[in-house]
Amino acid sequence: MPPLNTARAGKMAKKQGAEKTGTQENSKTENKIKIKQKKKTHNNDDAEEPKVAIVPSSSTESQNDVVEESSGEEENGIVEERKENREREKKKNGKKEVKNKGKKKIEKDEEEEEKGETTALYKFPMNRVSRIIKSEDSDLRISQEAVFLINRASEKFLELFCREAYACAFMDRKKQIGYNHLSSVVSKRRRFDFLSDFVPEKVKAEDASKQMSMTEK
Amino acid sequence: MVEEHDKLLPIANVGRIMKHILPRNAKISKEAKETMQECVSEFISFVTSEASDKCHKENRKTVNGDDICWALSSLGFDNFSEFMSRYLHKFREYERHKAEQNKASSSEDKDEVTSYGVGLQPDTSAPIFEFQILDKGGSSSSANLK
Numbered sequence: 001m002p003p004l005n006t007a008r009a010g011k012m013a014k015k016q017g018a019e020k021t022g023t024q025e026n027s028k029t030e031n032k033i034k035i036k037q038k039k040k041t042h043n044n045d046d047a048e049e050p051k052v053a054i055v056p057s058s059s060t061e062s063q064n065d066v067v068e069e070s071s072g073e074e075e076n077g078i079v080e081e082r083k084e085n086r087e088r089e090k091k092k093n094g095k096k097e098v099k100n101k102g103k104k105k106i107e108k109d110e111e112e113e114e115k116g117e118t119t120a121l122y123k124f125p126m127n128r129v130s131r132i133i134k135s136e137d138s139d140l141r142i143s144q145e146a147v148f149l150i151n152r153a154s155e156k157f158l159e160l161f162c163r164e165a166y167a168c169a170f171m172d173r174k175k176q177i178g179y180n181h182l183s184s185v186v187s188k189r190r191r192f193d194f195l196s197d198f199v200p201e202k203v204k205a206e207d208a209s210k211q212m213s214m215t216e217k
Numbered sequence: 218m219v220e221e222h223d224k225l226l227p228i229a230n231v232g233r234i235m236k237h238i239l240p241r242n243a244k245i246s247k248e249a250k251e252t253m254q255e256c257v258s259e260f261i262s263f264v265t266s267e268a269s270d271k272c273h274k275e276n277r278k279t280v281n282g283d284d285i286c287w288a289l290s291s292l293g294f295d296n297f298s299e300f301m302s303r304y305l306h307k308f309r310e311y312e313r314h315k316a317e318q319n320k321a322s323s324s325e326d327k328d329e330v331t332s333y334g335v336g337l338q339p340d341t342s343a344p345i346f347e348f349q350i351l352d353k354g355g356s357s358s359s360a361n362l363k
Binding site: 124128133141142143146150152153155162169181191 | 265
């Protein structure tokens, strides 16, 4: 189905699309993994599905809702496949006004959806994770499952560190997490000892020089 | 020539995960986000080297999922291990589903899985479908690869 250029034609198609989405939602879940169904129950974020399914008046409005400020770098593995499925569905719905815009919207829809999927899929790009692993030791042999687990473990680690840092910022009566909160967590918690060289506490130059002169004596 | 950013995870992903778990009014300074990026990369290296050391000691060449689980608990992240078995199960389900889809569609090369890199190998204990990924022909049976 060729992209519809006129706004009117677009609206007509959207109305048709809205009716179709009922069945398409089902096919979507068939195409994707069963976990998608679970995702709907776990979804605490703002309604992501309705943005795709039911489009109100103008398409520009719905597109504005979906806009995120994140950059283009995103997960490739699973997103590519689902992007294909999405693209097919979007064509059927006739929502694509301009091809480029449409694709961007699909990507952003995917991003929003990825937010909700916390158990089955990974959030960091697999090839980037494996590149970091190889930079340590290029001769290292590692299974795909292990790379996947590292991917998920890094995500969990980030969440853990972030929570601790926020707790620190909260105690400091600040709403913004700053570097000093991270360094505070690293210095206080044993499990973050491995980061002590990477996130040192910042000291004022005069204090540092005072300390150095004292140790020299 | 490896760019510095290649050794870090995308800041967009890092930022999004942080925003997701923090309250709505919480903010993160740019410096904190960048520091987080570095810390996560360091975490990856840390866990990998621990798992790799274990493999060397046991005279094994390939680091597998169990080694990662072990490394996590040995480094003080034992509560992660509980989640890992769940994730692994879902990952295997997903891989199985993808393999079925590959079978159903025409014999195109699916490169996304093979793009993990030269040194990566499938789990020896993993199900048969993993060998199909190595087989670029697509049509030949997995029995040949065993």
